[in-house]
Amino acid sequence: KAGVTQTPRYLIKTRGQQVTLSCSPISGHRSVSWYQQTPGQGLQFLFEYFSETQRNKGNFPGRFSGRQFSNSRSEMNVSTLELGDSALYLCASSLTGGLDTQYFGPGTRLTVL
């Protein structure tokens, strides 16, 4: 099976812009979770989607949003970018979410200038 894919792999934006990141889960997986990884904070949970519904959300401002499509692909959007949003954004898929094993993508490296 193909693994989790994320596009783009690298992105450079300026403050105030918005960005959309994409994640394609492993075929058959219906749950997609998003994480922000930074050297200072480590892996921080953003949100989780299952069957097009957001089931859980981490402690991030409303500028961070996401959605999931009927084919389980997911996107996350960050509006009004700030310098502190520079990070590696990881997505992970699992069969049904919950306490299933998660399979991670390679990440999208976002740099905000």
Add this chain to the structure above:
Amino acid sequence: AQRVTQPEKLLSVFKGAPVELKCNYSYSGSPELFWYVQYSRQRLQLLLRHISRESIKGFTADLNKGETSFHLKKPFAQEEDSAMYYCALGQCLGGFKTIFGAGTRLFVKA
């Protein structure tokens, strides 16, 4: 609040020496604990989870509810074990999510 603590940012051992990567958690429910590993230039991947009680690549981890710990151990470290290790807590309270520790970088010297 639910939390996972990995007290060591870096752990350096010689090849053949025993390894213990520490993980402590705080969680009011019944915990589901994982160890994930990230080798150089590879993705984050599951190493083991406590419910399966498996030994993967010689690593084991025992859940100690009294000490709220889930330390990762290997009796004889190998150079290929050098990687970043993350302890993670799967929680159900308030919706399913996984909380990760800050990670420990293991460096195994020849």
